[in-house]
Amino acid sequence: xxxxxxxxxxxxxxxxxxxxxxxxxxxxxxxxxxxxxxxxxxxxxxxxxxxxxxxxxxxxxxxxxxxxxxxxxxxxxxxxxxxxxxxxxxxxxxxxxxxxxxxxxxxxxxxxxxxxxxxxxxxxxxxxxxxxxxxxxxxxxxxxxxxxxxxxxxxxxxxxxxxxxxxxxxxxxxxxxxxxxxxxxxxxxxxxxxxxxxxxxxxxxxxxxxxxxxxxxxxxxxxxxxxxxxxxxxxxxxxxxxxxxxxxxxxxxxxxxxxxxxxxxxxxxxxxxxxxxxxxxxxxxxxxxxxxxxxxxxxxxxxxxxxxxxxxxxxxxxxxxxxxxxxxxxxxxxxxxxxxxxxxxxxxxxxxxxxxxxxxxxxxxxxxxxxxxxxxxxxxxxxxxxxxxxxxxxxxxxxxxxxxxxxxxxxxxxxxxxxxxxxxxxxxxxxxxxxxxxxxxxxxxxxxxxxxxxxxxxxxxxxxxxxxxxxxxxxxxxxxxxxxxxxxxxxxxxxxxxxxxxxxxxxxxxxxxxxxxxxxxxxxxxxxxxxxxxxxxxxxxxxx
Numbered sequence: 018x019x020x021x022x023x024x025x026x027x028x029x030x031x032x033x034x035x036x037x038x039x040x041x042x043x044x045x046x047x048x049x050x051x052x053x054x055x056x057x058x059x060x061x062x063x064x065x066x067x068x069x070x071x072x073x074x075x076x077x078x079x080x081x082x083x084x085x086x087x088x089x090x091x092x093x094x095x096x097x098x099x100x101x102x103x104x105x106x107x108x109x110x111x112x113x114x115x116x117x118x119x120x121x122x123x124x125x126x127x128x129x130x131x132x133x134x135x136x137x138x139x140x141x142x143x144x145x146x147x148x149x150x151x152x153x154x155x156x157x158x159x160x161x162x163x164x165x166x167x168x169x170x171x172x173x174x175x176x177x178x179x180x181x182x183x184x185x186x187x188x189x190x191x192x193x194x195x196x197x198x199x200x201x202x203x204x205x206x207x208x209x210x211x212x213x214x215x216x217x218x219x220x221x222x223x224x225x226x227x228x229x230x231x232x233x234x235x236x237x238x239x240x241x242x243x244x245x246x247x248x249x250x251x252x253x254x255x256x257x258x259x260x261x262x263x264x265x266x267x268x269x270x271x272x273x274x275x276x277x278x279x280x281x282x283x284x285x286x287x288x289x290x291x292x293x294x295x296x297x298x299x300x301x302x303x304x305x306x307x308x309x310x311x312x313x314x315x316x317x318x319x320x321x322x323x324x325x326x327x328x329x330x331x332x333x334x335x336x337x338x339x340x341x342x343x344x345x346x347x348x349x350x351x352x353x354x355x356x357x358x359x360x361x362x363x364x365x366x367x368x369x370x371x372x373x374x375x376x377x378x379x380x381x382x383x384x385x386x387x388x389x390x391x392x393x394x395x396x397x398x399x400x401x402x403x404x405x406x407x408x409x410x411x412x413x414x415x416x417x418x419x420x421x422x423x424x425x426x427x428x429x430x431x432x433x434x435x436x437x438x439x440x441x442x443x444x445x446x447x448x449x450x451x452x453x454x455x456x457x458x459x460x461x462x463x464x465x466x467x468x469x470x471x472x473x474x475x476x477x478x479x480x481x482x483x484x485x486x487x488x489x490x491x492x493x494x495x496x497x498x499x500x501x502x503x504x505x506x507x508x509x510x511x512x513x514x515x516x517x518x519x520x521x522x523x524x525x526x527x528x529x530x531x532x533x534x535x536x537x538x539x540x541x542x543x544x545x546x547x548x549x550x551x552x553x554x555x556x557x558x559x560x561x
Contacts, residue, residue, distance in 0.1 A: 063183055067176055070260075072169050078121030079173070080114050080180040086187060093191035111184070115212060118177050122214035125170050129222050132163055136229060160230060167219070167226060168262015174214055175259035181209055223264045227284075240290045240321055242542050245282065247295030247311055249304040250513055253328065254294040256531035261538060270307060278303065280310040287319040292538055297331030297350075298512040299489065305331055305350065309357045316358035324361040324541065325354060326534060328511035329459075329487045333368035336375075351375040363537055365511050365530055366458050366486040383547050385537055387486040387509045390528050392422040394507060395454060401479055402451040403430040406444075408469040410436055412457055419456045419484070435469045442468060449477035459487035460508070463494035467501035474502035487511050488518075488525070495521030 064082050071079055088107045092100055136159060185205045189195040195202075209215060230241065243266045246254030258265045267283040293315065295308040308325060315323045335346035347369075354362065355377060362382045367373065373382040395403075403423060407416035413434055423430045433446025433453075453473045455466055460483075470481045481503045488508035498506060499522040508514075509530045518525060533550070540547045 063179065067180060070172060070176060072173070075121070075125075075169070075173065078118065078125075080118060080177050080184075081110070082180045082184065085110060085114065085184045089184070089187050089191050092188075107188070111181075115181070119213035122170070122174065123218070125166075125173075126218045126222055129163065129167060129170070130225075132159075133222065133225050133229065136160070136163070163226065164230070165262065167223060170219060171223075171262055171264065172259045174219065175256065177214060178209060182206055220264070227264075240288065240542075242538075243284065243286050243289045243291045243320075244538075245291060245293045245311060245315070247293065247304065247307045249296045249298055249307070250294070250328070250511070252513065253296075253510055253529075253531055253534075256529060257294060257326075257535045257538065260532055260535035268311065276303075278307050278310055280307070280314050282311075282314050282318055285318070286315055288321050290322050290324070290542060291315045291320040292324045292326055292542075294326045294328075294534075296327055296329035296511055298329050298487075299491070301331040305353075309353055312354065312357040312359050322360045323358060324363060324538075325359045326363045326538065328365045328509075328530065328534065330364050330367055330372065333372055336369045336372055345375075347372050348375040351380075355380055361541065363534065363541070365509070365534070368458055383537060383541070385530075385533055386551065387511075387528075387530050387533070388419050388422055388484075389551065390509070390530065390533065391484045391507055392419065394528060395423065395482065395484075398452070398482070400428065400430075400452040400454075402428050404433050404446065404448050404451045404453050404478075405430055406433045406435065406446070406448070406453050406455045406469060406473060408435050408455055408457055408465045410434060415458060416456045419454070433473075435472060442472060444472050444476055447476075448473050450479055452480045453478045453482065455481065455483045455503075457483075457485045459489060460485045460494065460506070461489045461491050463490065463497045463501075466506070467497045467503065470501050470503040480504050482507065484508075488514060488527070490515055490518045490525075494518065498522045498524055 064086070067079065067082055085107070088103065088110065092103050092107060095103055182202070182205075185202045186195070189200045189202050194200045242261075242263055244254070244258055244261065244263050245266050245268050246258075247268075248270045254265060266286070269279070269281040269283060271279045273279060293308065293311045295304060295311060297305045297308060308327070312323050312325060330347075330350075332346040332350045335344070336348070338345055351362075351372070352375075359380060362376060362380065363385065364372075364382065365385045366387050367384050370384060373384060376382050400423075405416045405420040405423070407413045413432075416432060416434075420430045420432055431446065431451075433444060433448055436443045436445055453470075455469050455473070457466060460466055466483050466485070470483065473481050483503050483506040485506070486509050489512065495518040503524060506525045508525060508527055510527050511530060514525065514527060536550050537547055539545075540550060
């Protein structure tokens with residue numbers, strides 16, 4: 018693993034590398050995970066995430082996000098007569114920033130093309146039968162450095178795209194144009210897609226690099242990482258790809274007229290370590306079959322190992338036999354995944370931790386926790402006498418875990434529970450004059466959460482927030498949330514938010530777990546501890 022660890026160090030900026038920690042020899046529990054991860058709470062704004070991920074040597078090439086943001090604030094504070102000059106200055110600066118990012122991107126791609134040619138990567142100029150060693154110029158160390166720089170440029174593209182989109186959304190928000198016909202964001206986002214830094218020149222460079230790296234890997238015997246995305250949550254997979262600095266391997270996912278799923282992997286995965294990103298979110302059965310076929314395709318294509326990254330594990334609620342003549346569906350899904358040949362599974366906040374036991378000992382399951390990301394967000398809210406509420410008796414353990422993470426806030430949090438007996442719901446605990454956070458692992462119809470929120474408000478709660486890792490939002494969930502007493506609901510992006518929800522309520526805010534999953538994949542691929550991730554602060558996650 019020495020070479021892989023060295024490659025990992027090239028992928029991570031120097032100021033963010035962490036020294037290896039000696040293993041204490043003690044077992045780590047979910048409670049210790051939250052305590053460690055929530056020890057320090059930083060601001061969770063995009064500007065901070067941008068600063069954390071900037072390559073120092075490239076700092077002059079990134080969007081001047083703070084300067085543009087400051088101009089927008091000045092614009093919003095001016096009266097109508099004084100806005101014209103400032104507005105002109107804002108759009109001039111925006112154009113200059115776009116030109117700067119485009120120019121920097123093109124210079125870097127040209128530089129990488131030159132390095133690939135020098136390394137013997139121009140496969141058209143030499144016979145296919147020639148080996149890398151006969152070219153006499155390529156070396157593993159140089160390839161690692163070039164791999165890191167190409168990955169950093171991919172992250173550069175993603176960060177600047179996010180930056181420009183967020184700046185225009187802020188402009189619309191502060192100028193009162195959001196959700197109106199005069200909003201500039203839709204046209205600007207369409208324009209962004211045609212900018213030079215969004216062109217396919219980097220993709221062409223990556224293709225040349227992959228050809229060269231494959232030949233080197235064949236000679237050295239090392240495993241190449243391949244990242245494949247299904248159709249369930251493409252945007253999350255793209256973020257993970259950008260943060261890892263590993264391009265998504267193309268895969269064709271099509272459907273016949275009768276609904277059959279047709280899968281084809283467009284890259285060779287022979288002898289590679291394959292990671293498939295595919296939550297089994299609605300439509301659950303379609304996405305589950307798609308995941309199983311992607312695993313099967315990678316296995317039949319002679320992949321060395323296949324890891325299923327399943328941020329949301331469908332059928333997780335059917336984890337026991339609570340009535341006669343019913344299946345344990347969560348266990349049956351695990352059997353199907355194992356039958357297809359999966360080697361490892363990565364999930365985020367399983368409905369019940371016992372689901373890990375449904376997989377055999379040869380198929381380890383890593384259950385990642387999204388709570389630390391939410392805890393860091395809520396510490397920015399200046400909570401007054403915080404109370405963590407479990408909307409039902411079954412979620413008390415989860416609420417306690419979240420409460421322990423908030424122990425680092427100024428006010429020591431307390432716990433309350435909504436107890437349901439038949440149709441009667443009773444609140445056990447005092448919430449009068451308190452800021453309440455209702456914690457659950459998923460929101461489906463939102464009836465449980467809104468009922469708990471209304472009850473807390475009736476009992477004198479000051480503000481009511483909700484947190485859930487998985488946001489299904491089925492049926493009329495948006496309308497229920499908008500009509501309820503809840504002030505804001507925080508969810509993760511393990512599942513894409515339905516368009517119907519976005520149109521019916523503005524109370525839902527989404528946090529990204531892309532950084533958490535990317536670091537988990539990096540740890541698995543390099544053979545380092547996954548549990549150490551929860552000693553790290555992931556509060557730089559972007560807010561959407």
